[in-house]
Amino acid sequence: MSQRTVTIGLPAESKDRERRVALTPSAVHTQIERGHHVLVEAGAGDGAGFPDEEYASAGADVVDDVEEVWGCDVVVKVKEPQPSEHRHFRPDLTLFAYLHLAAAPELTDALLGSGIHAYAFETLEDRHGLPLLAPMSEIAGRAAAILGAAQLSSAQGGSGTLMGGAAGVPPAKAVVIGMGVAGTMAARGLRGLDAHVTGVDIDLQRLYDHHVNGTVDATQVSETTLVGSHVQEADLVIGAALVPGARAPTVVTEAQIAAMRPGSVVVDLAIDQGGCIETARPTSLSEPTYLEHGVVHYCVTNVPGQFPRTASAALSAAVAPRLLRLADDVASGRAGTSEESAMLAGARNVDDGTIVHSAVAAALPDRPTRLPEAG
Numbered sequence: 402m403s404q405r406t407v408t409i410g411l412p413a414e415s416k417d418r419e420r421r422v423a424l425t426p427s428a429v430h431t432q433i434e435r436g437h438h439v440l441v442e443a444g445a446g447d448g449a450g451f452p453d454e455e456y457a458s459a460g461a462d463v464v465d466d467v468e469e470v471w472g473c474d475v476v477v478k479v480k481e482p483q484p485s486e487h488r489h490f491r492p493d494l495t496l497f498a499y500l501h502l503a504a505a506p507e508l509t510d511a512l513l514g515s516g517i518h519a520y521a522f523e524t525l526e527d528r529h530g531l532p533l534l535a536p537m538s539e540i541a542g543r544a545a546a547i548l549g550a551a552q553l554s555s556a557q558g559g560s561g562t563l564m565g566g567a568a569g570v571p572p573a574k575a576v577v578i579g580m581g582v583a584g585t586m587a588a589r590g591l592r593g594l595d596a597h598v599t600g601v602d603i604d605l606q607r608l609y610d611h612h613v614n615g616t617v618d619a620t621q622v623s624e625t626t627l628v629g630s631h632v633q634e635a636d637l638v639i640g641a642a643l644v645p646g647a648r649a650p651t652v653v654t655e656a657q658i659a660a661m662r663p664g665s666v667v668v669d670l671a672i673d674q675g676g677c678i679e680t681a682r683p684t685s686l687s688e689p690t691y692l693e694h695g696v697v698h699y700c701v702t703n704v705p706g707q708f709p710r711t712a713s714a715a716l717s718a719a720v721a722p723r724l725l726r727l728a729d730d731v732a733s734g735r736a737g738t739s740e741e742s743a744m745l746a747g748a749r750n751v752d753d754g755t756i757v758h759s760a761v762a763a764a765l766p767d768r769p770t771r772l773p774e775a776g
């Protein structure tokens with residue numbers, strides 16, 4: 402098949418303390434073998450332990466000029482473009498990254514105003530689920546158990562409760578809301594620390610599986626009042642509820658947080674979609690926590706960014722094959738008819754000045770929308 406060469410840009414991440422990179426040198430090599438041309442911003446892989454020389458050896462052009470990288474046909478990156486990057490948007494650019502638009506009206510408006518084609522990692526679905534979100538959810542879930550347990554230390558402003566308790570002293574109580582990928586890994590980590598873990602979900606089949614597999618000590622269907630009674634008793638609450646593409650459902654209310662013991666801890670991973678705990682608001686890796694109603698809130702939107710070596714390798718493995726398809730489709734004028742192309746079409750959030758994803762459109766009404774016909 403002869404097709405035009407597509408240029409792929411890999412910029413350095415600019416979000417606060419974000420050290421991941423979307424493609425490893427070996428994944429870059431795969432794109433180049435396919436006939437594409439890759440431009441890597443100098444230093445893009447440094448934070449994850451991939452020096453410029455490895456990208457150059459893989460066949461990429463390593464350049465200092467960020468304008469050149471963003472001037473490519475396709476730009477692939479990890480986190481949503483920051484305000485300083487919006488100036489790079491243009492109609493003939495295809496962007497492939499985490500976007501989380503349901504909770505980001507300003508970014509959405511910048512994308513809409515530019516005419517760009519924007520594909521979101523987190524809304525790409527296959528028969529197993531969300532293959533580009535899952536690796537980061539796995540890492541964020543594992544990290545949430547460790548970080549949440551550490552925040553309970555009195556040195557961190559927590560209540561001074563140790564997860565596993567001691568002889569004659571019961572273990573700490575943890576509640577995990579949303580027992581998907583992130584919630585499951587968080588629960589496993591907490592069980593590993595010998596905490597008492599209650600798993601909450603709206604999906605009874607999922608709760609049944611966790612119940613029989615022993616991932617948690619107890620399960621609870623997601624109903625506000627019932628969840629509230631567990632939250633009130635909890636030392637640590639981890640939020641990980643997701644409706645793909647949509648703003649996160651509010652599962653825990655402010656009154657329920659206010660009823661928790663002072664020094665208890667909340668980690669809301671769902672904050673990237675707006676948060677599933679009413680008192681949660683986005684924080685950064687530089688300033689990860691704040692206190693509200695005496696409860697420590699950890700609501701960092703890029704938790705895996707602090708584990709860049711593992712997270713970049715895991716993300717790149719998932720992104721690389723989909724990027725190959727996306728670049729091929731761009732090369733052939735987006736005429737892809739394969740199953741993979743159809744999945745990519747489902748990941749498209751904004752196209753030619755309109756929102757084209759139904760959950761994003763529902764979260765952000767009053768914006769130009771063009772939804773695909775229901776099939």
Ligand SMILES: NC(=O)c1ccc[n+]([C@@H]2O[C@H](COP(=O)([O-])OP(=O)(O)OC[C@H]3O[C@@H](n4cnc5c(N)ncnc54)[C@H](O)[C@@H]3O)[C@@H](O)[C@H]2O)c1
Pocket residue numbers: 523531534535537538539541578579580581582583584601602603604607623641642643644649650652669670671672673674701702703704705
């Ligand atoms: N903050 C971060 O750094 C970070 C990193 C990775 C993932 N995340 C986020 O973590 C969240 C979870 O991701 P995931 O991959 O585990 O999703 P997932 O789809 O695997 O699981 C989500 C779970 O939430 C459940 N759910 C939906 N509505 C619910 C409700 N009202 N009450 C209780 N449960 C409900 C679903 O049934 C499902 O089991 C997402 O918002 C994701 O973007 C955040």
